[in-house]
Amino acid sequence: MNDTSLTNVSNGIVAWLFGITGPLLIVLSSAAKGGLSQSELSSWIFSIYIVGGLLSIILSLYYKQPIAVAFSIPGAIIVGTSLANHTFQDVIGAYIITGFTILLLGLSGVISKILRILPTPIMMGMVSGVLLPFGVNIITALKDDFLINGAIFLTFLIMTFFSNSLKKFPPIIAAMIVAAVLYSIFRPISLIEVTLSVAEPQIYIPSFRLATIGEVVIPLLITVIAIQNAQGIGILKSMQFDPPVNAMTNWSGIGSIINSFFGAHSACIAGPMTGILADTNARNTAYTGAVWMGILWIIFGLFAPIAVTLTSIIPASLILLLGGLALLGVLKNSLELSFTSNFKMGALFSFMITVSEIEFLSIGAPFWGLVGGTIVSFVMEKDDFRRVG
Template structure:
């Protein structure tokens, strides 16, 4: 891969990388990001008493600005870096809106963006990620993503025909041809069967165009402590850490500081439209970074451009698109997403446990991430890294010493 970081170079090389594989991965990532997650925002907004216009503005901001972040970073670095928003962050915010006004929440969103931006500018996050042991990071990725693999299997129980047809189509397509993406075969077959069975159900939300609203922030100490700080930690410790780890596991050197900086910018921009953040997406980056996007690492970024069209378009037309998107069966999306994660899970597990160092720390990182625990509103990927490092420091101190003296290296990233 070229070391030249130029948006114009990314645009110039894009046509040669747009093919069935990158298009199908980008489409799948977009569908994944706008089905179940959108419902979380809608449900949280409803519980908080937000109007339909305020809810649509929230959706617009996180999807549109998230798509812009992914477009910029993927073209500049020619890596499959997708921008979206934090699902745990939306849950955190929905609960906090019970106690704070929307204006106070908007102020807290903005402060969270400032915190992330400052940490990115300082270079602190890049330095921390560089020195974290790779097996612990990779084990966290495997633990955080394993739910997509198990979800693919549990979907067989809740929607046997739809899930089973997707898995079978993927396996048969993988065996018969290398030219047509297996993941696209799985998606087309399962969508056709779900439609034939009448499983697409429209919700109560009527399609109507609603433009974004502008919100004036108000600042309160309580909202900053309850929303801003936990949200900033989630963006850095869960979303960006997952995405960085996924990219490393696939052989990339992610621009961690730049990813952090633009996640901060995204958080500040979305705040004024009622959105809680726009940052780098973990699971969606995993879909586009996998081998399903093609063998060439240098070309997988093209899938992000496809995702930008789907994701950004959904944000702009949220009022019209939301009712149709939430009609998609969850089992369908979950099964196809699980199939797309196979390569990421395999490479992460191999990187975590194929060497002799940091094995106990990696094991604890894996099981903590798999547990799905949450403390202080912060989700398991963050605690998986913390727990894994603490365990290794206690009983695998020699591995840190050997890494410092030129042995096995830790994670690799660019600034």
Template sequence: MTTESTPTDGRVRDGQAPAPHPFRTAALLPVELPHHRRPSPRQVLADLGPREFANALIALIFSATGPVAVILAAGAQGNLTPAQLSSWIFGVFFANGLLTIILSWTYRTPLAFFWTIPGTVIVGNSLEHLRWSEVLGAYVITGVVILLVGLSGLARRIMDWIPMPIIMAMVAGVFLRFGLGLVDAVWSSVAVALPMALAFLAVGALPRVSRVVPPILAAMVVGIIAVVIDGGLSRGILDDGLLAAPMLQAPEFTLRSLSELVVPLAITVLVVQNGQGVAVLRAKGHHPPVNASAVACGVWSLLVSAIGAVSTCLTGPTNALIVSSGEPRRHYAAAIGNGGLALIVGVLSPAFVGLILGTPAAFIAALGGLAMLAPLQSSFVTAFRTDRALGPLVCLLVTVADVSLVGISAPFWGIVLGLAVSALLERRTLS
């Protein structure tokens, strides 16, 4: 095994990613290996304080709201049965929660894995003319492609090659809609969203209180009370049952599904989703094992495809929420807590989804927007703290425009055009 001798200060330099952590790498494959002892269960519990648990909970609620709605919408486009949808949701929570726990504990670094949201949108569109079994076949091949890219070492090379301001501009473009959703929620639902925003500001303005009660947790509690008083729950929690029932499903390999889905799905995982995850973690001084994460995404994508779940990724928004506050050395515990909560949601996914779907949209929008304020601020600061900001600006605009091309979502094209503008007009060296 070899050890890299690169700086490890974790600072974001103009146009560069933070220096990678000196992971040990395997003798034959460029997959990062852990360089320290794994924490004991007692150490994990000691590091999982109130703030870390609050971040883990908010990140889990985020994942189980809007992203789950995207799955349900995609399933409706393909006329999937309730059993197939239940199996899909079980897979993206339970299996990925387990992966989050394993890798966050192994590397002692926050590494939250869930599923590709833009990939789910792509799948939904394809289900209008592809059979479900054909989509499952594309999942399998996509997992193989992601795995091979991780084993080759290309995943980390790509992440180190793209300038950090451009990646963070893409992240800012993705996160911006949550901030706008917060403004819209406060404007349109004074009874629910406004008290949440006021509670967030009031607790945040009192340092002694906020050290004990995180502002976002206070906002959530106030929001729940407001929903109950306002009579906002629109359905029964157990309308769809209590326990998940995962089911094995056979893939079908056809040229039309593979040519339509594999490349867009692989790009959304490796560049768009993993790119966001790596960027937000590096911006907080962490050193995620990029190649090992890609390998894990490939292996897990193969596993969850058997029960009908879309490809696994190192999620950007969830990781951003996990590291949004608290001590960086304890962020890994928040990720483990998030994974543990995901296991519970996976098992109880019908009931949990029923609860979320019965909650007013304003509550979800306000909670997500308030939680995303710190990550959104950080992404803007990193993207535009440079004298060569035209490339990041183009990347941001293309990402916000949210126009896909050849089945690949806007964040990818934002990076491509941002790189092109930087190289042509700002003479940025991409190396």
């Protein structure tokens, strides 16, 4: 790839590192809650990373935009609860129905129409609310390990200060190098318990039970379309990209259907990881970061059995720090787009509801942020709606 740069490679590595740590822990927790076997868990992890990696590469190369396809994080939480009350095969049946529903909605074009009607500041208010905790994580990481993480943060600040002179050396790469050196000296990581083994994915035959479908499909559908995909689309718009909404929805549906037969839950556009990949001055070549991330995800998926031990080895505070630093630019841009034009009150309520992390009807706060922000804006900012009407 001639368009590859050190910045794009570093963004791809950070996005990959983010995707195999915190989000994976939620999958592991849900699998434990549902009592899945090691082979079932291995197949689940194999699919979400292999399918996500392949679709990230394909979509990013075709549309020349940094499109990160992954798996629904709040969806994994919903699945964990459902697995505790329903059989694995019944839940897989609900996965399949969810995937086909997402695909049909994408083919109908209704999603792109809804997103065109939804005011951008309200959407960006939701995105800002989702991303704010990642910024706060920087402070949390400094509190957890002030000396080492403080040195990493200081390195990032120094490299940012001299960024005009060091255009080809991204500050996040310098932070990662310093982190590797400091942790190897002061917090050495043991690799004794890690053994390499290749994944052996399983194909599962679904069963369809009305009670399971009623409990799983609608919440999972909303987390994919109105929470995860809306984040990714909003972030790309905030970074001056033109995201292919219908295609992103279609492929989320196709990826979800494929995942289903391997015992894995829904595929979607990954908001925070898309933000990491899109945060570059070289907008025309940002897509290569997603390609590198996709390659790394495929490799990780092939060695899914080591995921549990590998995830437990990487220090949590380091992931919090690097993820927060990588998303700083995107958080700044989304906040600016939320509050520098019309619909400011709607954007504020969208932001506040999302940050509150409330949950209602098994649906997370980002969705209710969009709903509540739109309603408040419609009541309090009628003139703004008239101007765009």
